[in-house]
Amino acid sequence: MSSARKRPFNTLAMHGALILYTLIALFPVFVILINSFKTRKKIFREPLALPDAESFSLVGYQTVLKQGDFFLYFQNSLIVTVASLALVLLFGAMAAFALSEYRFRGNLLMGLYLALGIMIPIRIGTVAILDLMVSTGLVNTLWALILVYTAQGLPLAVFILSEFMRQVSNDLKDAARIDGLSEYTIFGRIVLPLVRPALATVAVFNMIPIWNDLWFPLILAPAEEVKTLTLGSQVFIGQFVTDWNAVLSALSMAILPVLLLYVIFSRQLIRGLTSGAVK
Amino acid sequence: MTALSLNSVNKSFGPVEVLKDINIEVEEGEFTVFVGPSGCGKSTLLRLIAGLEDASSGEITIGGDLVNHVPPSKRGIAMVFQSYALYPHLNVRGNMSLALKQEGQSKAVIEERVAEASRMLDLDAYLDRFPSELSGGQRQRVAIGRAIVRQPKLFLFDEPLSNLDAALRMNTRLEIANLHQALKTSMIYVTHDQTEAMTLADKIVVLRDGRVEQVGSPMELYNNPANRFVAGFLGAPAMNFLPAGLLADNGASEIGIRPEDLRLDADGPLTVQVKHVERLGGDTNLIGRLSGPMAEAAQGEAGQITVRLFGQHEITLGQELRLGYAAEKAFYFDSEGGRLKV
DSSP: OHHHHHOHHHHHHHHHHHHHHHHHHHHHHHHHHHHHTBOHHHHHHOTTSOOOTTTBOOHHHHHHHHSSOHHHHHHHHHHHHHHHHHHHHHHHHHHHHHHHHOOOTTHHHHHHHHHHHHHSOGGGGHHHHHHHHHHHTOTTSHHHHHHHHHHHHHHHHHHHHHHHHHHSOHHHHHHHHHTTOOHHHIIIIIIHHHTHHHHHHHHHHHHHHHHHOOHHHHHHOOSGGGOOHHHHHGGGBOSSOBOHHHHHHHHHHHHHHHHHHHHHHHHHHHOOOOTTSOO | OEEEEEEEEEEEETTEEEEEEEEEEEETTOEEEEEOSTTSSHHHHHHHHHTSSOOSEEEEEETTEEOTTSOGGGTTEEEEOTTOOOOTTSOHHHHHHHHHHHHTOOHHHHHHHHHHHHHHHTOGGGTTSOGGGSOHHHHHHHHHHHHHTTOOSEEEEESTTTTSOHHHHHHHHHHHHHHHHHHOOEEEEEESOHHHHHHHOSEEEEEETTEEEEEEOHHHHHHSOSBHHHHHHSSSSOOEEEEOTTTOOSSOSEEEEOGGGEEEOTTOSEEEEEEEEEEOSSEEEEEEEEEGGGTTTOOGGGGEEEEEEESOOOOOTTOEEEEEEOGGGOEEEOTTSBEEOO
16 A cells, blocks of 8 residues: 555556546446436437537426326335335444354354345245245335345345454453443443444445345236335336436436445444544 | 362263363452463363353352353452453444443443553554554553453453564553552463462362363462473473482482472582573573483483573583472472372
């Protein structure tokens, strides 16, 4: 790190590579954004041109806001994502704490069993899940999605968080026990704040697939009042005609909340609280 | 009154026996040091007393109450950890007051006790700082402060000085000794450093491989070690062990002589070739190898001998010296390492 700082060429190369990557990563988003503000003709004729006075149009946004219950979709997506994330983080952290902190029979086996979930895609079980949701009457409710996403996110969350929790000094937890803190307080007041960066990582990793998912909303909750944003945007994509203005506008608006959540979590990602805890 | 008593305490982790039949009594107000090489079980023993581990069998009594199944916070103990174990997200004041808040003490009491501890430990200027903003020595003082505010019946220290540098270690050692004088509370202190044990303790418990080797005051242990291990472990530089063959005919297999009990003596029975000289000003330490008639019996480790001479001496490397010792200063050990009283 320090050697790279001293050499201007290294710094230049490093930043060059990073800037190039950023451009490549942001290009599709940029194209969606600019085209969402253009007329349909201009989208096809000059997809890479910036909107100007002649081509500027808000027709896409107007369609989206008028047609379909866009705000409801928006709200559904947000509820599903936030609730799933909260449950994943809560249960994931609790399971990770138990696995990393307590010696009990079957600890290792339990850890491996949970890790198995990372390797087996949950979509394989779609039919069974649908069956389950039908018999529990949860089809076409947001709960169906929240439960599925929680299950989907837990394995990785437990895996990452238990690794991090093992690194929290045992002395710290013992000191808290001597100070009279209960195991729940140790979990909540000592360990969780120290693994905040890991929590943020897990949240970001889970957030985007949940927000973008089309599969489970389509199968488990296709009803109008529980449609998510991704599913809702599909009304503009037809078999023969696609309203590109509306699709692009919907996508542009869909980026915003994820961006917002990411900003919230990424602050935590960077903050390292452990320094100075133990020598 | 007995502050702590351990009654045939055993601890095993699975098939591994870590502590075997430990019997220790700590009197009220006593400063007791558990000392032993790493892996001897001394930290585990401390954790048993603290309640962080459960004893496999045996009784642990603190202040007359059986505490085997009492949680750590209810045992009337406070512990200071080697790694300080300060809560990183709380400032110094928060660190010190957390246990009291947990006990449900009133704000006034908390404030008063924190103020008193911080005055004793000179922490007034740092009360609003976070652990990451403190130096190692300050962190250790906060850790001690956190223990003091609880006003425990028994203090437990787990190698509290190991993370400090040499100068600071000596200061903090002194502070702990003063603290003990001021508080007059029983303290148990775990260390692998025999200097800390000798300087701080009223009573030393020497442990090896999960067994108590000997219990006694520092000078008792120094002057009258029960066996070769205790003799070799306490005292710096360590005791010299020589094959007894040519020096004694009382059935001993080894003779132990402390470096300071050897003296230059032209008629002495030992001949030593000087390999290294450490000049400390006040003392001169010679490290040499036995030569002459005894050299053959003492190969390798056994042939090395350390002599501690008072004052400054002109000695050149390779020089041969004759050494003598007073017979009553020698310790005799049998082949099992047990002490032979002669």
